[in-house]
Amino acid sequence: MSGAADLNRNRAVDWALMVYILLAYAFVFAPIAASFVFSFNSDRFPSLPLGEFSLEWYRAVANDPLVWQGARNTLLVGVAVGVISTVLGFGAAYTDYRYRFAGKQVYLALALLPPTIPVVILGLAMLAYLSRINLSGNALSVIISHVVVCAPFAMAIIRLRLSQMDPALEPAAWNLGASEWAAMRHVIIPFCAPAILGALFITMAVSFDEFAVAWFVSGLNETLPVKVLGFLQGQVSPRINAIGTFVFILSMKLVILAQLLLSGRSARVPEKE
Amino acid sequence: MVPEPQALTLPAGGASLPAGAPSAGVRPTMRRRISLYGMTFALPLLIWQILFFFFPLVFLVALSFWTVRNFAMQPDFDTVNWATMYGRTVFWQAYGTTLALAAAASVLTSLLAFPAAYAIAFKLSDSARRWAIFLMVIPFFTSYLVRVYSWQIFLSDNGIINVILGWVGLGPFPMLNTVLATMIGYLTLSFPLVVLLQLFSLAFIDRTLIEAAHNLRCGRVRTVFEVVIPSARTGLVIAALFAFILSFGDFVSPIYLGGGDPTTLSILITDTTKSGQQWPRAAVIALTMIGTLMVVAFAAVKFAYKGKST
Numbered sequence: 001m002s003g004a005a006d007l008n009r010n011r012a013v014d015w016a017l018m019v020y021i022l023l024a025y026a027f028v029f030a031p032i033a034a035s036f037v038f039s040f041n042s043d044r045f046p047s048l049p050l051g052e053f054s055l056e057w058y059r060a061v062a063n064d065p066l067v068w069q070g071a072r073n074t075l076l077v078g079v080a081v082g083v084i085s086t087v088l089g090f091g092a093a094y095t096d097y098r099y100r101f102a103g104k105q106v107y108l109a110l111a112l113l114p115p116t117i118p119v120v121i122l123g124l125a126m127l128a129y130l131s132r133i134n135l136s137g138n139a140l141s142v143i144i145s146h147v148v149v150c151a152p153f154a155m156a157i158i159r160l161r162l163s164q165m166d167p168a169l170e171p172a173a174w175n176l177g178a179s180e181w182a183a184m185r186h187v188i189i190p191f192c193a194p195a196i197l198g199a200l201f202i203t204m205a206v207s208f209d210e211f212a213v214a215w216f217v218s219g220l221n222e223t224l225p226v227k228v229l230g231f232l233q234g235q236v237s238p239r240i241n242a243i244g245t246f247v248f249i250l251s252m253k254l255v256i257l258a259q260l261l262l263s264g265r266s267a268r269v270p271e272k273e
Numbered sequence: 274m275v276p277e278p279q280a281l282t283l284p285a286g287g288a289s290l291p292a293g294a295p296s297a298g299v300r301p302t303m304r305r306r307i308s309l310y311g312m313t314f315a316l317p318l319l320i321w322q323i324l325f326f327f328f329p330l331v332f333l334v335a336l337s338f339w340t341v342r343n344f345a346m347q348p349d350f351d352t353v354n355w356a357t358m359y360g361r362t363v364f365w366q367a368y369g370t371t372l373a374l375a376a377a378a379s380v381l382t383s384l385l386a387f388p389a390a391y392a393i394a395f396k397l398s399d400s401a402r403r404w405a406i407f408l409m410v411i412p413f414f415t416s417y418l419v420r421v422y423s424w425q426i427f428l429s430d431n432g433i434i435n436v437i438l439g440w441v442g443l444g445p446f447p448m449l450n451t452v453l454a455t456m457i458g459y460l461t462l463s464f465p466l467v468v469l470l471q472l473f474s475l476a477f478i479d480r481t482l483i484e485a486a487h488n489l490r491c492g493r494v495r496t497v498f499e500v501v502i503p504s505a506r507t508g509l510v511i512a513a514l515f516a517f518i519l520s521f522g523d524f525v526s527p528i529y530l531g532g533g534d535p536t537t538l539s540i541l542i543t544d545t546t547k548s549g550q551q552w553p554r555a556a557v558i559a560l561t562m563i564g565t566l567m568v569v570a571f572a573a574v575k576f577a578y579k580g581k582s583t
Contacts, residue, residue, distance in 0.1 A: 010493065013493065014396060017388060017391070017392035017396050018392065018396065020388050020389060020392060021389055021392050021393060021396075021397075021405070024385075024386075024389040024464075024468070025405075025408060027460070027464070028408075028409070028412055028461075028464065028465055029408075029412075030423075030427065031419075031420040031421075031423035031424055031427070031461065032411075032412070032415050032419075032420060032423070034423045034426055034427065034433070035419050035420070035422070035423040038423075038426060045429075045431065046426050047426065047429070047431050047432050047433055047436055048433050048436040048437065049436075087317070088317045088318040088321055089318065090314075091313070091314035091315060091316075091317050091318055092314075092315070092318040092319075094314045095311070095314050095315040098311075099311060099315065107315070107319060110319065110322045110323065110326065110327060111318055111319070111322060113326075114322070114326050116515075116518060117330075117522075117563075118518065118519075118521060118522020118523075118539070118562065118566070119522060120522055120524055120539045120542045120543060120559070121333075121522065121542070121559040121562060121563060122329075124333070124542055124546055124552070124555050124556065124559050125329035125330050125332065125333045125559065126325075126329050127546065127552075128329070128332060128333065128336050128552055128556065129325075129328060129329035129332045129333075130329075132332065144325050145325070147321065147325070148321070148322065148325050148326045151318055151321065151322075155318070180308075180310045181310065184310075205414045206414075209414065209415070209416045209417070211416070211417075211418055212524070212525075216546070225416060225418060228416065228418045228419065228422075229418055232418060232421070232422055232529055240418070240419055240422045241419070241422070241423075243419070244415070244416050244418075244419030244422075244423075247416060247419075248414075248415050248416070248419070251414040251415065252411070252414060254414075255410075255411070255414045259407070
């Protein structure tokens with residue numbers, strides 16, 4: 001950062017930029033913080049000044065059997081999506097790391113493009129296609145569609161980890177007599193373990209929050225975010241805040257866990273020359 | 274023993290040997306280009322994405338030529354859906370609205386994000402920057418729906434902002450169900466991503482270029498416009514493109530913050546799909562959106578890499 005020190009010539013501009021950063025973060029976190037605060041607020045139409053402290057929205061949510069069913073669906077879908085996406089993503093990341101073949105660009109495009117397609121389009125395409133092959137309207141259809149969107153994230157995370165591996169490590173194992181499978185089991189997978197777990201948690205967290213594609217294909221087996229969309233359509237209710245806060249805490253646990261796993265690598269990977 | 278050069282042909286971090294040709298001499302059968310081992314890892318995702326990503330999109334094309342009779346869809350090859358949709362004024366109005374809104378959101382998000390990304394990249398210490406990045410990632414793991422509902426609390430007529438304005442004798446200003454609210458929703462969706470993408474492109478600028486500009490008595494503002502922005506152009510354009518794509522396809526902000534008026538293409542899709550069996554018409558809208566996005570993305574990428582060897 002030696003260059004930056006030279007640039008710090010105008011204190012007023014620097015102050016203005018710092019204030020701007022704070023404003024930017026205030027904008028990003030205002031809705032998140034408000035949803036947390038108002039989830040404990042008794043008013044039906046939340047605003048200032050704050051009403052009384054109350055847990056009634058949590059109680060309302062906890063007493064709603066449909067919310068529980070939604071939570072179960074979300075959890076079931078999220079775990080399945082996390083596992084499948086991570087397995088598929090690992091395979092693709094390893095393929096990209098190790099092999100060069102004709103059509104690799106197409107392979108990578110198919111593997112990585114889905115998150116860039118708008119969710120309404122993906123949702124419609126999935127609904128039409130899955131109902132054609134009699135797979136729509138259940139939890140399985142949500143799992144299938146979420147894996148399409150989540151596997152690219154898993155692949156990217158694991159690919160990043162593989163690029164940090166000493167490329168001589170795998171050939172070294174072969175030279176020492178390990179079969180490809182043994183090298184995979186004893187060298188590659190242990191090296192990628194933190195990224196594999198990280199990818200698992202991140203893809204689960206993405207699935208927990210995805211509502212649009214799930215809304216299209218889920219039919220009566222709504223996940224929790226689809227339920228929230230329903231609340232948003234119906235009479236506006238602070239229950240959304242209660243659910244939001246609950247899911248936020250769950251997601252953040254997964255993300256922080258993933259972050260810890262992924263940042264632990266710098267301590268263990270010696271710098272390559 | 275395997276000869277040394279074999280191992281050395283693996284370049285760092287990249288793909289390398291043809292499939293199944295690792296330890297030469299150990300198992301000659303593994304020299305085949307297509308090995309069971311390689312396929313075990315390569316095929317699952319490929320098959321999944323072909324079955325559940327590529328085919329659905331192809332099916333969408335076929336679906337747009339199907340017909341609906343007595344509330345039931347029939348396989349057909351009829352251009353009636355295209356003719357019907359393209360013959361409607363409301364469709365073209367929605368198209369124009371969506372394009373204008375997404376373009377505005379893309380420009381606005383880029384302009385508002387840039388000072389933040391610039392300050393984080395050049396004005397923060399290393400550890401503060403790491404924290405800043407971590408905090409910018411958090412929104413990706415909060416529900417967008419919950420944040421949109423939260424904005425309703427801020428923007429409604431009796432909402433937080435109008436209450437605060439009332440304390441100083443202003444307002445109330447109607448903000449919910451306006452284009453302003455839709456824009457705030459789009460910003461909520463893409464601002465963190467755009468900041469991060471801009472930040473990464475700024476991080477790769479050669480610092481000596483900036484110092485050189487300063488040594489040559491180039492002012493701060495001029496340095497930003499003539500050195501920093503051109504150097505980071507690729508990343509800045511890609512960030513703007515992502516903001517465009519996200520806003521173009523979002524149906525939540527225009528409905529729940531913008532009040533559904535004016536209608537956007539994404540609202541048309543959800544309405545057409547969820548009310549009744551007019552999926553073929555929804556497919557026409559979706560394909561029009563994909564076509565538009567492809568043109569925009571192609572133009573943006575071309576502009577981003579203009580004059581650069583890829």
